Amino acid sequence: xxxxxxxxxxxxxxxxxxxxxxxxxxxxxxxxxxxxxxxxxxxxxxxxxxxxxxxxxxxxxxxxxxxxxxxxxxxxxxxxxxxxxxxxxxxxxxxxxxxxxxxxxxxxxxxxxxxxxxxxxxxxxxxxxxxxxxxxxxxxxxxxxxxxxxxxxxxxxxxxxxxxxxxxxxxxxxxxxxxxxxxxxxxxxxxxxxxxxxxxxxxxxxxxxxxxxxxxxxxxxxxxxxxxxxxxxxxxxxxxxxxxxxxxxxxxxxxxxxxxxxx
Numbered sequence: 001x002x003x004x005x006x007x008x009x010x011x012x013x014x015x016x017x018x019x020x021x022x023x024x025x026x027x028x029x030x031x032x033x034x035x036x037x038x039x040x041x042x043x044x045x046x047x048x049x050x051x052x053x054x055x056x057x058x059x060x061x062x063x064x065x066x067x068x069x070x071x072x073x074x075x076x077x078x079x080x081x082x083x084x085x086x087x088x089x090x091x092x093x094x095x096x097x098x099x100x101x102x103x104x105x106x107x108x109x110x111x112x113x114x115x116x117x118x119x120x121x122x123x124x125x126x127x128x129x130x131x132x133x134x135x136x137x138x139x140x141x142x143x144x145x146x147x148x149x150x151x152x153x154x155x156x157x158x159x160x161x162x163x164x165x166x167x168x169x170x171x172x173x174x175x176x177x178x179x180x181x182x183x184x185x186x187x188x189x190x191x192x193x194x195x196x197x198x199x200x201x202x203x204x205x206x207x208x209x210x211x212x213x214x215x216x217x218x219x220x221x222x223x224x225x226x227x228x229x230x231x232x233x234x235x236x237x238x239x240x241x242x243x244x245x246x247x248x249x250x251x252x253x254x255x256x257x258x259x260x261x262x263x
Contacts, residue, residue, distance in 0.1 A: 028052040028087045035125045042111040053088040069098035093129035095196045119187045135198040140208035141167035145200050162194045166214035178215040190221040
């Protein structure tokens with residue numbers, strides 16, 4: 001391939017912001033199994049031992065269907081039964097957000113559970129990890145994930161957070177625990193760590209194995225707005241109660257992703 005053609009292709013990818021998978025990639029190994037976070041009774045999406053994802057959706061009237069995962073769009077093929085099936089290239093281990101693109105419309109996969117990420121509710125898939133044992137559901141003492149609704153004087157609105165309390169938390173009301181304030185990633189909300197992050201299972205297993213001291217974890221929604229704002233602050237901005245959000249300067253303090261305290 002000459003340098004001119006390579007430059008044109010790279011420019012198209014960079015400016016368009018979209019990557020399409022190569023149509024001639026090797027066929028995936030046929031040992032696919034349903035994802036562990038599918039809706040009950042749904043066979044798709046699936047993952048194989050090579051960490052490839054396979055999606056299937058029945059859309060007999062559609063003209064084009066793509067599997068969109070990891071910033072790459074993979075073409076899906078229509079069968080005689082009106083179902084479209086397509087595979088991705090190998091994905092990293094762990095949780096992934098994805099969606100289907102049906103005739104240009106970005107839609108969730110009806111086979112997966114829904115998760116909030118990338119600023120929307122959509123599909124997710126779990127690619128089995130070599131170290132998945134540390135977040136597996138085990139027969140150990142379990143703490144609780146508590147939904148906490150509260151009024152914020154700063155935002156002048158009702159808000160929701162999730163709080164993990166360790167096993168035996170309610171047995172001794174005088175006990176004091178360290179507290180971790182755990183922040184979600186960009187485009188996520190307070191459901192991120194409790195749901196796709198499996199915070200409670202990780203903590204239960206660590207405490208049961210004697211690898212962690214029991215402590216409380218608070219998971220709130222970091223996407224917020226001040227009264228009078230027409231949008232939440234973006235990353236790298238600080239908020240002026242009068243002027244609204246502005247870009248953070250060298251002396252501006254930035255909100256930490258997490259911090260610890262004690263009750």
